[in-house]
Amino acid sequence: MHQPRTLTQWALILLAVALTIMLMVLPLVLIFSKALGAGWELVAHNLADNDMRHAIRLTLLAAVITVPVNLVFGILLAWCVTRYEFRGRKLLTTFIDIPFAMSPVVAGLCYLIVYSIESRFGGWLFEHNIQLMYAWPGIVMVTIFVTCPYVARVLIPLMESQGSEEEEAALLLGASGLQTFLYVTLPNIKWALLYGVVITNARAVGEFGAVSVVSGAIRGQTLTLPLHVELLHQDYNTVGAFTAAGLLALLALVTLVLKSIMEWRQRRLLADTDTPSTTAQA
Amino acid sequence: MSITLDQISKSFGSYQALSSISLDLSGGDLVGLLGPSGSGKTTLLRIIAGLEKADSGRVLFDGQDVTRLPVQQRKVGFVFQQYALFRHMTVAENVGFGLRMLPRGERPARAQRDARIRELLELVQLEHLARRYPSQLSGGQRQRVALARALAVNPSVLLLDEPFGALDAKVRKELRRWLRRLHEQIPVTSVFVTHDQEEAMEVSDQVVVMSQGQVEQIGPPRTVYEEPASRFVFDFLGHINALSGACTGPRWENGQAWLNLPPGLGCPAGNLTLYLRPHEATLAHRPGAEAHLPVEVEEVSVFGATVKVELAPSGWQADALEVELPRDDYLALQVQRRQQLYLLPSRLQSITANGGLGPVIEPGQQ
Numbered sequence: 242m243h244q245p246r247t248l249t250q251w252a253l254i255l256l257a258v259a260l261t262i263m264l265m266v267l268p269l270v271l272i273f274s275k276a277l278g279a280g281w282e283l284v285a286h287n288l289a290d291n292d293m294r295h296a297i298r299l300t301l302l303a304a305v306i307t308v309p310v311n312l313v314f315g316i317l318l319a320w321c322v323t324r325y326e327f328r329g330r331k332l333l334t335t336f337i338d339i340p341f342a343m344s345p346v347v348a349g350l351c352y353l354i355v356y357s358i359e360s361r362f363g364g365w366l367f368e369h370n371i372q373l374m375y376a377w378p379g380i381v382m383v384t385i386f387v388t389c390p391y392v393a394r395v396l397i398p399l400m401e402s403q404g405s406e407e408e409e410a411a412l413l414l415g416a417s418g419l420q421t422f423l424y425v426t427l428p429n430i431k432w433a434l435l436y437g438v439v440i441t442n443a444r445a446v447g448e449f450g451a452v453s454v455v456s457g458a459i460r461g462q463t464l465t466l467p468l469h470v471e472l473l474h475q476d477y478n479t480v481g482a483f484t485a486a487g488l489l490a491l492l493a494l495v496t497l498v499l500k501s502i503m504e505w506r507q508r509r510l511l512a513d514t515d516t517p518s519t520t521a522q523a
Numbered sequence: 524m525s526i527t528l529d530q531i532s533k534s535f536g537s538y539q540a541l542s543s544i545s546l547d548l549s550g551g552d553l554v555g556l557l558g559p560s561g562s563g564k565t566t567l568l569r570i571i572a573g574l575e576k577a578d579s580g581r582v583l584f585d586g587q588d589v590t591r592l593p594v595q596q597r598k599v600g601f602v603f604q605q606y607a608l609f610r611h612m613t614v615a616e617n618v619g620f621g622l623r624m625l626p627r628g629e630r631p632a633r634a635q636r637d638a639r640i641r642e643l644l645e646l647v648q649l650e651h652l653a654r655r656y657p658s659q660l661s662g663g664q665r666q667r668v669a670l671a672r673a674l675a676v677n678p679s680v681l682l683l684d685e686p687f688g689a690l691d692a693k694v695r696k697e698l699r700r701w702l703r704r705l706h707e708q709i710p711v712t713s714v715f716v717t718h719d720q721e722e723a724m725e726v727s728d729q730v731v732v733m734s735q736g737q738v739e740q741i742g743p744p745r746t747v748y749e750e751p752a753s754r755f756v757f758d759f760l761g762h763i764n765a766l767s768g769a770c771t772g773p774r775w776e777n778g779q780a781w782l783n784l785p786p787g788l789g790c791p792a793g794n795l796t797l798y799l800r801p802h803e804a805t806l807a808h809r810p811g812a813e814a815h816l817p818v819e820v821e822e823v824s825v826f827g828a829t830v831k832v833e834l835a836p837s838g839w840q841a842d843a844l845e846v847e848l849p850r851d852d853y854l855a856l857q858v859q860r861r862q863q864l865y866l867l868p869s870r871l872q873s874i875t876a877n878g879g880l881g882p883v884i885e886p887g888q889q
Contacts, residue, residue, distance in 0.1 A: 406607035409574055412594045413601045414621035414676060424620075428611040 276483035296469035315392025349454025375457030383451035392437035436503035531580035555727035600673030608657040621676035683715035778839030813886040816866035
């Protein structure tokens with residue numbers, strides 16, 4: 242890396258900055274200015290609205306269930322893939338990426354086909370008074386699906402680079418499987434794990450496509466914040482729409498700060514892992 | 524505690540790592556598992572520890588079958604090649620880990636644990652680094668922490684995987700001597716894996732030479748070196764010069780070179796390979812009565828007590844030859860590069876047609 246020298250280099254940098262402002266900073270500023278443009282009272286009024294409150298609660302509910310489920314799932318998956326050698330290991334690693342590769346709308350549609358009342362399984366569930374689609378369980382289910390790779394994807398490279406020797410050492414020193422996990426594995430992956438949780442949470446809160454398919458958009462019942470933004474916008478309630486959007490934007494900004502801190506920690510950890518082997522070769 | 528291995532076999536997919544290994548290691552010994560990479564020595568060590576399961580065969584400690592005993596209950600101290608220290612724990616916490624993991628009934632109180640940690644850190648001369656983290660230590664220091672950690676739980680067996688493999692030459696030598704002394708202080712049965720012949724010879728009471736998943740020979744270092752049981756052991760322990768030639772009657776021949784063979788040495792295949800150790804030959808300005816091996820001096824390396832002379836055969840075929848001369852002989856001969864000299868072997872090992880060891884030839888004593 243070096244300082245830009247020629248006029249072209251400076252022009253390129255200027256272009257990049259201009260694009261960033263136009264595409265990212267300006268819309269973000271606009272959200273807050275539009276929301277607050279008509280004064281705090283209107284914002285407060287919108288926030289006090291029952292549908293808005295329900296949307297916030299539903300969004301938080303989805304996140305509160307999704308994050309722990311995918312935390313456990315991600316650790317299990319990363320553990321299997323990095324600690325055992327088995328047939329189909331590569332295939333499993335590829336499967337983890339399906340939610341990344343697939344459009345969320347398609348995922349929502351798949352769930353609809355399998356679990357809606359018209360399907361055989363969904364019909365059977367409905368007869369037993371369980372409704373998954375067009376209700377909050379469906380929303381949680383697709384959110385879990387869409388966000389399930391994040392934790393595993395962060396953990397796998399770290400656990401691969403750290404290897405399993407420390408765990409073997411713990412077992413040799415008499416630690417049980419659980420003790421090994423709690424005292425050795427977990428402390429070694431905790432920052433990566435937190436990082437995974439933060440991005441899982443961000444995606445869970447902001448998910449629109451898959452949720453909009455399975456939600457059925459029942460006002461005050463199955464609308465999450467992102468869906469509520471769309472609805473308010475279609476109702477020409479600009480302040481309301483931007484207030485909801487502002488809430489999401491705020492969450493995103495907090496996530497961004499947390500993510501930066503954890504990325505920094507993560508880089509340091511990976512650097513730490515590399516040092517012993519380099520000194521060893523020297 | 525003695526270790527007995529009874530017909531241990533292990534394969535990874537189609538690769539046979541160990542084929543029916545049987546060994547008896549007596550209690551209190553320091554045993555070196557020596558072999559080239561891929562000979563299965565680390566796999567064997569991991570099977571003794573319980574980190575790897577053998578496909579068949581039994582592992583016994585003091586006659587007790589431990590084959591099915593889980594790692595935690597084997598009471599084995601293990602030192603990994605890359606040490607595998609817990610990176611988020613201090614040196615003291617690393618050493619104390621085994622004691623902390625004991626079930627509540629057996630776990631010593633905090634103060635006793637701390638005392639034991641101090642005692643072990645004193646033993647490995649690292650008491651001043653107790654609060655450091657592994658990443659702040661040098662390779663040699665990490666090695667000693669790993670050893671202290673393994674000893675903390677009073678293991679019945681101590682296993683070390685290439686304990687000096689990742690260290691530089693000087694630290695290596697120091698630690699070797701130190702491990703030897705430590706073993707005299709704490710005479711726990713210890714097995715260490717190495718691919719370094721010198722290391723195995725210097726440190727161990729018993730050497731187990733392995734090749735391609737099989738034990739070639741087991742014995743005290745001197746026996747293994749002086750009476751190798753197979754061509755592989757002879758070849759692997761120390762440098763050798765291989766001389767191949769045809770034999771006609773009582774004479775070995777290769778181009779202009781020849782050697783008189785002792786009477787009675789069979790040579791049914793018509794070809795004969797002779798192994799010559801660098802220190803079991805000397806150089807002269809004239810050929811000997813029994814040996815005519817003209818050579819040209821290529822390189823002379825004056826370092827240490829002996830002088831290493833690299834030679835090229837003149838008028839016959841062989842790979843580059845190496846001879847070690849005592850310093851006085853070297854000075855008396857006035858060896859120079861490009862000089863024509865004659866090689867006079869004092870002891871040669873003949874190799875039979877099927878690759879086994881044949882009789883030893885001592886040309887000077889006929």
